Amino acid sequence: MLTSVATTRNIVSEMKDRAASVIHSGSRFATSNVLGLMGVTVRYERGAEIFAEEEPAEYIYQIVSGTARTCKLLSNGRRQIGAFLMKGDYFGMEARDTHCFAAEAITDVTVHMISRSAAFAAAGREPEVARALWDITARNLDASQQHSLLLGRKTALEKIGSFLSEMAERQGCDDEIDLAMSRQDIADYLGLTIETVSRTMTQLECAGTIALPSSRHVVLKRHIELERLSLC
Secondary structure (H helix, E strand, O other): OOOOHHHHHHHHHHHHHHOEEEEEEEEOOOOOOOOOOOEEEEEEOOOOEEEOOOOEOOEEEEEEEOOEEEEEEOOOOOEEEEEEEOOOOEEOOOOOOEOOOEEEEOOOEEEEEEEHHHHHHHHHHOHHHHHHHHHHHHHHHHHHHHHHHHHHHOOHHHHHHHHHHHHHHHHOOOOEEEOOOOHHHHHHHHOOOHHHHHHHHHHHHHOOOEEOOOOOEEEEOOHHHHHHHHHO
């Protein structure tokens, strides 16, 4: 587990080039840390890279505060966002030894980092840790499957409706949501152009389904319609 002074120094050194700082070393500080394992808590500035694509996957991460994204730059220069990560979300668990996607801070972000090798060792000794790792893996797999369905089989209107419903559910609010991500982020997550995202948002606003007091603040007015779109 990441409790030694030497380990913490190494992490601080690694973080310097990523606009990050260690807040706590050898702590259990994290929201709903179901693994219950010691680690370090690190703060990243907005826009900072948490880890890079193909970087060794040495840690399991949990968002303590803020919003991040996982993303991949395609060979044609376009970007695909795999997931938006919010308070309580775990990420960085890979089937291989390197990261398939990069992870970046959308806002200032605080994350709890747990050694992957320590987590796997604890899972071999403690059934509770093994069950927690399985639950995290299953939830991430379910989210990936839902995202694949959204990308492959939904219209632009259905994609935006599904996205807004997802954000409302994750923020625990039925009436209004605040979007930390930009319209370009949303476009890259849904496989749309930024023009299509803006046009579709305006279409939903004109239909009275939502209201847009600002580009980042969305009032949800017709919940049944959004739910219908998300279930298509």
